[in-house]
Amino acid sequence: MLKREKISARQFRILVILSFVGTTILLVPSTLAAEAKQDAWIAAILGLVFGLLLVWFYNIVGSLFPNITIIEYQERLFGKWIGKFFSLLFASFLFLNCSTILFTVGDFITTQLLPETPIQFTILFFLLVAIIATRLGLEVFARAAEILFFWVFVFFIILILFLLPELEFKNLQPIFENGMRPILRGAIYYSSYSSMTNIVLLMIFPTCVNNIKQGKKAFYIGTFEAGILILFISLYSILVLGHDISSRSVFPTYILAKKISIGDFIERIEVIIAFIWFITVIYKTILYFYGSVIGFAQILNLKDYRPLTLPLGMILIVLSLTVFPSTLHEAAWTATTWIPFILTFSFFLPLLVLIVSVLKKKIKGKR
Amino acid sequence: MWPIIGIVLAAIGIAIYEVPSMIKRNLKKELWVFSVLLIIGVTLSIIESLNVEIPNPMDWLTIIYKPFSDIFLRILK
Numbered sequence: 001m002l003k004r005e006k007i008s009a010r011q012f013r014i015l016v017i018l019s020f021v022g023t024t025i026l027l028v029p030s031t032l033a034a035e036a037k038q039d040a041w042i043a044a045i046l047g048l049v050f051g052l053l054l055v056w057f058y059n060i061v062g063s064l065f066p067n068i069t070i071i072e073y074q075e076r077l078f079g080k081w082i083g084k085f086f087s088l089l090f091a092s093f094l095f096l097n098c099s100t101i102l103f104t105v106g107d108f109i110t111t112q113l114l115p116e117t118p119i120q121f122t123i124l125f126f127l128l129v130a131i132i133a134t135r136l137g138l139e140v141f142a143r144a145a146e147i148l149f150f151w152v153f154v155f156f157i158i159l160i161l162f163l164l165p166e167l168e169f170k171n172l173q174p175i176f177e178n179g180m181r182p183i184l185r186g187a188i189y190y191s192s193y194s195s196m197t198n199i200v201l202l203m204i205f206p207t208c209v210n211n212i213k214q215g216k217k218a219f220y221i222g223t224f225e226a227g228i229l230i231l232f233i234s235l236y237s238i239l240v241l242g243h244d245i246s247s248r249s250v251f252p253t254y255i256l257a258k259k260i261s262i263g264d265f266i267e268r269i270e271v272i273i274a275f276i277w278f279i280t281v282i283y284k285t286i287l288y289f290y291g292s293v294i295g296f297a298q299i300l301n302l303k304d305y306r307p308l309t310l311p312l313g314m315i316l317i318v319l320s321l322t323v324f325p326s327t328l329h330e331a332a333w334t335a336t337t338w339i340p341f342i343l344t345f346s347f348f349l350p351l352l353v354l355i356v357s358v359l360k361k362k363i364k365g366k367r
Numbered sequence: 368m369w370p371i372i373g374i375v376l377a378a379i380g381i382a383i384y385e386v387p388s389m390i391k392r393n394l395k396k397e398l399w400v401f402s403v404l405l406i407i408g409v410t411l412s413i414i415e416s417l418n419v420e421i422p423n424p425m426d427w428l429t430i431i432y433k434p435f436s437d438i439f440l441r442i443l444k
Contacts, residue, residue, distance in 0.1 A: 096424060185443050300400055307389055307401040310381045314408030318415045323425050337428055340435035 009214035011142040014149045016222030022284030024194040029237040033246035035186035041235040043186035048227030051195030059216045061350045062206045070202040091295030093345045098288035102320035130285045162260045167239045199346040203291035370416035378409045
């Protein structure tokens, strides 16, 4: 049995925001612009609505197991072996997703910032931070999140304010040119990156949140705030860059930051702005790594999860180097397999858990 | 050659760092899991450093999910 750690509702809210924004801020403006063209911001609003609906669903599923994680609950619900099988699938899903996040950040740093450094080392140092955070525990990195979140907020405000002179409102026209379908598609891709990946929070919610009622509220508020942040970013990438450039570039948010130029004095501050996603992506990596390590430890009934972190990290580096041989492979995989893959774990598996537990309660009630 | 030496040294370092505390606290099961995972990690890293192709789990997923992704793409077209 692992020791339980407790965080406050406020810390949980910040973790929700950081995990929601995570890699979304880097990847989604491009996807939204490619699917919904100049209506990307409508897709971002629709995606936020989907996200809030998912939070409602996760809150219902979460209240089934107030004192244990989803992995322990599955074992209790489905019986030892089937439960362990589902839990193993879930923990492997978290682990695999962690490697794709590392690939994304490695790809970003290698192509945009440090082209001479081998990608193995950028991934290694990024992962080392996640390993240290995981070893220190949830309470510690949740408290650090409170400090770091302030800077995310500050740099976000700087980005939004300094780009005001660059806005071109005619980029938004014509509205609804291609109808609802592309917008819906864009919104689904958007929520698959953001709110659906927040399933990882069921590893810490509601067990590790000290006040469940406030925690549920924090889940809604955090998702809403993060959704507004992404809405601004996608709106800005359309307003400043136009949908064409946004959809063609891999990391439009970074190009957005490059556009900042105030009075020939404040120039080239994109690396400072990049702190936003360094912090959010590291928190997404930490949450996924923490979730999978805790998951594996609970499946094997270990007393301490810390010994697993370093060997799993070693495997994770190799995995993140092999999952996508190239960005093209990643794009093809994301276009086809990603959505059904994430739906199975972030929607159908919790749905199955919910249905089985309701049926079980009914059968017990009849007796 | 150098990457392999580096990987093995890192693994020895990890073992020196972790094993004594596990033995002291008498965590036998943890020690087993740790050793198995470390051996897997070292093997995979060495294979990767030799540029031998490792089977990609994403490709298996693509095959498993093929029927579902076809349906999904048809719905959203």
